[in-house]
Amino acid sequence: MLNRNIAAVIVFTVVAVFFVFSALLMHPFGIPEESDMDDYIIDNTQEETGANNGVTSVVFDYRGFDTLGEATVLFTAVAGVIMIFRRLKNE
Amino acid sequence: MIYNIPYIAVAALILLGLYALIFKRNLIKMVIGITLIESGVNLFLITLGYRKDSIAPIYTSSPGGTMAFPVPQALTLTSIVIGVAVLALMLSLVVHIYRHYATLDVSKIRRLKE
Amino acid sequence: MSEMSKIVRTISNIAFPFSMIYGLYVIAHGHLTPGGGFQGGAIVASACAMILVAFGSKWTITKIKEKRLSVFESLGAIGFIVLALLGLIFGVAFFSNFLAGSKYLFGTIPPMGSGLANIDTGGVLPLMNFAVGLKVIAGLFVIVLVMAYATTSFKEAKK
Numbered sequence: 243m244l245n246r247n248i249a250a251v252i253v254f255t256v257v258a259v260f261f262v263f264s265a266l267l268m269h270p271f272g273i274p275e276e277s278d279m280d281d282y283i284i285d286n287t288q289e290e291t292g293a294n295n296g297v298t299s300v301v302f303d304y305r306g307f308d309t310l311g312e313a314t315v316l317f318t319a320v321a322g323v324i325m326i327f328r329r330l331k332n333e
Numbered sequence: 334m335i336y337n338i339p340y341i342a343v344a345a346l347i348l349l350g351l352y353a354l355i356f357k358r359n360l361i362k363m364v365i366g367i368t369l370i371e372s373g374v375n376l377f378l379i380t381l382g383y384r385k386d387s388i389a390p391i392y393t394s395s396p397g398g399t400m401a402f403p404v405p406q407a408l409t410l411t412s413i414v415i416g417v418a419v420l421a422l423m424l425s426l427v428v429h430i431y432r433h434y435a436t437l438d439v440s441k442i443r444r445l446k447e
Numbered sequence: 448m449s450e451m452s453k454i455v456r457t458i459s460n461i462a463f464p465f466s467m468i469y470g471l472y473v474i475a476h477g478h479l480t481p482g483g484g485f486q487g488g489a490i491v492a493s494a495c496a497m498i499l500v501a502f503g504s505k506w507t508i509t510k511i512k513e514k515r516l517s518v519f520e521s522l523g524a525i526g527f528i529v530l531a532l533l534g535l536i537f538g539v540a541f542f543s544n545f546l547a548g549s550k551y552l553f554g555t556i557p558p559m560g561s562g563l564a565n566i567d568t569g570g571v572l573p574l575m576n577f578a579v580g581l582k583v584i585a586g587l588f589v590i591v592l593v594m595a596y597a598t599t600s601f602k603e604a605k606k
Binding site: 253258272279295308316 | 391
């Protein structure tokens, strides 16, 4: 019991030092590194998709497969919740 | 100055969630810890896509200027919905465990062979 | 669980149509203003959950069964996949936008730069917004409903 507590404290301290150290060493907030893909999307989204909203055109047109996967995850979660709370007839 | 404060906020959220997940014994508190970690990751995704003095990437009646990146915001949408789905399944499993064992203490739910 | 007092029931009766209209507005204008299918679906689902909390699950279990409500979720998913397959038949690839620039339903191209909102634009995006919005409304409401019904029968079984 005491061994497990000491090991948990040591692991938590190591992970905390790692997170704080890398949060201070990130590149400055507001100056991104490369922006080629997003500049293309911002310049060409009105004539290729015909929508005024850049985020919706990325979600449904340029990256539609991710939305298909997310719809599948939502459907599977609802099916799982219904199955857990199902009552059989002879119970 | 905003020197790197959003990244420090992300680290604080993830560390608080990790503390609640490791050092607490109640099942509901562990579920809350997992949700805190997931919120920290969503904040990190949005923070990566900001340019200095930029506006939202929408063209309807917009004042001029440079625009922020739209791709991290789309990825964050997907991540939030997946977090909701995982939270629903975790909570229904906790209700099922409570109905069987009548306790929520993690160190007492160990009887695998009944 | 039993119902709440008369003041709470009256106020949620008044606030429910306003919330639903606001949520449907956010879904329908997803290609012009911030919003879309997922965000508007969450707004309408939380309005429906407010009705469930105000009126209690003993009254709701006689009115709404969850078997008929899950048909709406399947309809939303089937509509989303049919729109993607129509992009394969009429266009270039899977998920391609075959209605942008054509003379059919949502086909005009907006002028470059900032301008006023025109609902006739967008291509296949507004139809996909409706399909995903229907799926999210039905899915989130069924999750809340099933959890409320399960705890109702748990209390009756304890007696």
